[in-house]
Amino acid sequence: MNTLENIASLIYKASKIGITYHVSPDGDAVGSALALLNALKLIKKDAYLISKDIISENLQFLKGSNEATGNLISPIDCTDIVIVLDCGNYDRISADLSGYKGTIINIDHHISNDKYGHLNYVDINAAATAEIVYELLECLGLDLNEKSTEKLEIGTCLYTSLVTDTGGFRHSNVTSRTHKIASKLKDIGVNNTFIYQSLFDNNTFEKIRLTGRAINDMELLFDRKVSLIKIPKSYAEDLGIEIGDTSDIISFGLQIKGVEIAVLIKETDIGVKASLRSKNDFDVRKIAGALGGGGHVKAAGVALKGLTLNEAKDKILDEIEKELL
Numbered sequence: 001m002n003t004l005e006n007i008a009s010l011i012y013k014a015s016k017i018g019i020t021y022h023v024s025p026d027g028d029a030v031g032s033a034l035a036l037l038n039a040l041k042l043i044k045k046d047a048y049l050i051s052k053d054i055i056s057e058n059l060q061f062l063k064g065s066n067e068a069t070g071n072l073i074s075p076i077d078c079t080d081i082v083i084v085l086d087c088g089n090y091d092r093i094s095a096d097l098s099g100y101k102g103t104i105i106n107i108d109h110h111i112s113n114d115k116y117g118h119l120n121y122v123d124i125n126a127a128a129t130a131e132i133v134y135e136l137l138e139c140l141g142l143d144l145n146e147k148s149t150e151k152l153e154i155g156t157c158l159y160t161s162l163v164t165d166t167g168g169f170r171h172s173n174v175t176s177r178t179h180k181i182a183s184k185l186k187d188i189g190v191n192n193t194f195i196y197q198s199l200f201d202n203n204t205f206e207k208i209r210l211t212g213r214a215i216n217d218m219e220l221l222f223d224r225k226v227s228l229i230k231i232p233k234s235y236a237e238d239l240g241i242e243i244g245d246t247s248d249i250i251s252f253g254l255q256i257k258g259v260e261i262a263v264l265i266k267e268t269d270i271g272v273k274a275s276l277r278s279k280n281d282f283d284v285r286k287i288a289g290a291l292g293g294g295g296h297v298k299a300a301g302v303a304l305k306g307l308t309l310n311e312a313k314d315k316i317l318d319e320i321e322k323e324l325l
């Protein structure tokens, strides 16, 4: 049975537990994973992080983030369960599970989740995977009303997930549950200002200049309903940085009056990565899905391997045109 109670009892029976998330982990992936990691250690479980990725700098204030070295990419021997958080598809797991014979538990909130686990708990009404992790911690018997250093560290991870996956509590995925959990976390001393500043008021000058250059080249298409931002690798190279996370850059595309869909495409070593956001009813997951990607109704993405930026742009605009007509 795919219930949190069952997952909790499996966790209690297990001695060695691996935790992982989606590749290029965002705030929710990292916050959920580290909240669970710290909580499992607190209940004396031998838990560890499996990660092909290194955690981005603005998330390194979270306890346990240093465990993602990029070196441990498959489960260690005798791992009873691997818990995959915030990851909709097997191919996007930031771990190599090909030789793994144990139990895979998939905990997620993406509507496009493939249910690749032996146990799958997918709650598409959760604004962030951290909401599910919070409930799982309750099932594990952790008292999240109690103030302690450990609980504060766990709470900081969970709150970070909520803030990042809801755009600072502004997206339509926010429910009363989101606020209830945030409220409980605030009660145990979670510092929302510190978290916000660590996440967002922490950019390098070069990143802001990259943002400026990307915005400068933004195009408005389809009657000014669609904004498009293109980021060639050379932009970042000129500034001596990696392109990195671009979720803050795409949000500028959506801030324009009348724009319904924002598209951001960036050049990578293997092709192009595209992100899509929508303001109202337009389902960008459909666009990403048609091209082999996935995500949520208002936030989706797709990797377009082997394409140039212009080829990727044409493909995406073709799909958008089909849906707009």
Ligand SMILES: [Mn+2]
Residues within 6 Å of the ligand: 028, 029, 086, 109, 127, 128, 129, 165
């Ligand atoms: Mn998420």
